[in-house]
Amino acid sequence: MADIVLDGVSRVFGHGDKRFVALDKVSYTVADNEFVAVVGPSGCGKTTCMRMAAGLEFPTSGTCKVGGKIVDRPGPDRAVVFQQFALFPWKTVQQNIDFGLRSLNVPRSEAGDRIAASIKLMGLEGYEAAYPHQLSGGMQQRVAIARAYVLNPQVLLMDEPFGALDAQTRTVMQEELLRVGRINPRTVMFITHAVEEAVYLADRVIVMTRRPGRIKETIDVKPVRLAEKWDNYERIEDVMDLESFVHLRTRIWRLLREQHDPADH
Amino acid sequence: MGPALPTRQLVLLSAVGLAIFFGIWTGAAWLELAPRRFLPMPWDVIDRAFKLTETRFSGQTLQGHLVISVERYLRGFILAVLVGVPLGLLMGWYRWLDYIVTPVFDALRFVAPIAWVPFAALWFGTGIGGPTMIIFAGAFPPCLINAYRGARYVETRYIEAAQTLGASGLRVVREVLLPASLPSIIAGLRISAGAGWQSLIGAELIAANAGVGLMMVRGQAALDTSIVMVGMIAVGLIGLLIDVALRGAETWIKAKQGH
Ligand SMILES: Nc1ncnc2c1ncn2[C@@H]1O[C@H](COP(=O)(O)OP(=O)(O)O)[C@@H](O)[C@H]1O
Ligand SMILES: [Mg+2]
Numbered sequence: 001m002a003d004i005v006l007d008g009v010s011r012v013f014g015h016g017d018k019r020f021v022a023l024d025k026v027s028y029t030v031a032d033n034e035f036v037a038v039v040g041p042s043g044c045g046k047t048t049c050m051r052m053a054a055g056l057e058f059p060t061s062g063t064c065k066v067g068g069k070i071v072d073r074p075g076p077d078r079a080v081v082f083q084q085f086a087l088f089p090w091k092t093v094q095q096n097i098d099f100g101l102r103s104l105n106v107p108r109s110e111a112g113d114r115i116a117a118s119i120k121l122m123g124l125e126g127y128e129a130a131y132p133h134q135l136s137g138g139m140q141q142r143v144a145i146a147r148a149y150v151l152n153p154q155v156l157l158m159d160e161p162f163g164a165l166d167a168q169t170r171t172v173m174q175e176e177l178l179r180v181g182r183i184n185p186r187t188v189m190f191i192t193h194a195v196e197e198a199v200y201l202a203d204r205v206i207v208m209t210r211r212p213g214r215i216k217e218t219i220d221v222k223p224v225r226l227a228e229k230w231d232n233y234e235r236i237e238d239v240m241d242l243e244s245f246v247h248l249r250t251r252i253w254r255l256l257r258e259q260h261d262p263a264d265h
Numbered sequence: 266m267g268p269a270l271p272t273r274q275l276v277l278l279s280a281v282g283l284a285i286f287f288g289i290w291t292g293a294a295w296l297e298l299a300p301r302r303f304l305p306m307p308w309d310v311i312d313r314a315f316k317l318t319e320t321r322f323s324g325q326t327l328q329g330h331l332v333i334s335v336e337r338y339l340r341g342f343i344l345a346v347l348v349g350v351p352l353g354l355l356m357g358w359y360r361w362l363d364y365i366v367t368p369v370f371d372a373l374r375f376v377a378p379i380a381w382v383p384f385a386a387l388w389f390g391t392g393i394g395g396p397t398m399i400i401f402a403g404a405f406p407p408c409l410i411n412a413y414r415g416a417r418y419v420e421t422r423y424i425e426a427a428q429t430l431g432a433s434g435l436r437v438v439r440e441v442l443l444p445a446s447l448p449s450i451i452a453g454l455r456i457s458a459g460a461g462w463q464s465l466i467g468a469e470l471i472a473a474n475a476g477v478g479l480m481m482v483r484g485q486a487a488l489d490t491s492i493v494m495v496g497m498i499a500v501g502l503i504g505l506l507i508d509v510a511l512r513g514a515e516t517w518i519k520a521k522q523g524h
Contacts, residue, residue: 054429055428055429056425056428056429073428074425074428074429074431075429075431076429076430076431078429079429079430080426080429082422082425082426084422086422086423086425086426087426088423088426088427088440088441088444090444090445090447090521091440091444099427099430099432099440100430100431103430103431103432103433103436104431131521147430151430
């Protein structure tokens with residue numbers, strides 16, 4: 001069992017005048033092997049939620065549990081893909097991907113095979129010996145994803161992981177993520193601001209609001225996907241054309257528009 | 266600073282600087298601003314340097330003294346790096362170690378290395394041990410301080426990435442703090458190398474049984490200024506060589522990390 005349970009989680013940053021509530025009694029669950037996408041305007045606390053599951057941030061009140069245990073530290077059972085990659089600039093692509101495997105004491109020969117497989121999956125062949133600064137933003141992001149995938153973790157925490165990719169690569173990665181998820185399902189918390197991506201990938205989409213960060217609504221995608229047989233379509237654009245898809249997407253769009261603060265523009 | 270100049274102009278300007286320096290020196294000696302014995306001509310000093318490579322003075326030839334000084338220096342400097350850098354990095358990660366070491370270190374680092382000479386001579390002798398301790402006293406603080414500061418300013422995202430990938434504390438120190446602080450550490454080594462070399466010569470002027478410093482004091486005692494000058498030039502050139510080597514290392518590391 002590896003579910004993520006946020007129970008009445010609040011997070012307050014700063015003191016006195018600067019005190020502000022980033023998360024206000026947020027509760028949600030990502031069930032075992034469920035794929036949940038979190039969308040919301042920037043600054044609504046998506047990253048903060050994910051950092052709590054990762055053990056990098058802690059609630060001011062409430063609890064965050066993964067697999068029934070209160071999260072008290074980071075660990076390789078919960079692989080993280082960071083928004084700004086956080087690749088080690090002094091390590092090659094190969095060494096970056098290897099970093100977590102060495103913590104897990106994976107035998108060297110097996111590690112070699114697993115690294116090779118994840119490099120192939122991410123289309124990074126030929127770049128094994130390159131340093132991050134020699135790669136484009138999109139390529140760096142793929143390395144960051146490979147570094148998480150290679151651990152084969154029960155829980156995958158991804159913070160806008162496809163943000164820096166060009167449209168084509170992004171599509172390939174989305175299809176790939178779905179395919180890998182079908183073969184080897186796991187618990188995924190996936191943060192994005194791309195509504196279509198959320199609907200395409202997730203079993204459920206959580207829509208958050210800002211100031212303070214709260215959950216506005218949860219949309220169940222999985223029943224629709226199953227009923228309308230989205231899985232019969234190989235390509236993302238075919239799914240996006242379906243009426244059921246458009247309907248869900250528009251509903252989420254509306255939820256996000258409603259809270260759009262005109263003062264922002 | 267203004268715009269960078271082409272290499273050819275830089276070389277030319279450096280040559281002009283040296284020419285002015287030797288010009289003033291020669292002029293002052295020629296005008297006998299000080300007695301010729303105390304302010305010899307540049308070529309007299311060069312001539313003296315060649316003679317010192319052939320005949321012994323105070324037990325050693327010039328190169329003999331230099332080898333002894335450099336050997337002591339390397340011992341003290343390497344010891345300072347091997348202790349200072351790891352200790353600084355560990356202090357940057359383990360708070361308790363920081364609290365144990367910092368008060369002692371802060372008090373001791375204001376004691377000039379030369380002030381240790383009497384103790385160094387009594388505890389470790391004037392052969393290898395004493396001078397090594399003086400170099401260590403000069404070279405250790407910059408090693409420790411720069412490693413510590415480097416470790417404290419490492420971007421948190423790298424540390425967090427390592428932790429989510431399951432790295433232990435020691436692995437974070439070795440594989441994240443150390444490489445991320447390398448530019449700061451190398452800058453520290455440059456300061457440290459200079460401080461160590463200066464401390465050594467200072468120590469040898471006061472208490473040593475051989476070395477360039479000793480050669481210089483004996484030269485002075487014999488009222489032979491050209492020997493002192495040969496020593497000064499040799500000391501300066503070796504210091505320059507050390508700095509050039511470390512600057513090369515700095516450039517290489519920065520290029521490798523893509524700065
Ligand atoms: N360590 C921190 N200190 C102060 N404020 C923070 C900190 N981390 C996040 N915040 C603030 O909390 C709010 C939510 O941030 P975040 O979770 O990154 O939002 P999102 O990922 O949804 O864009 C933002 O207003 C952000 O500025
Ligand atoms: Mg964010």
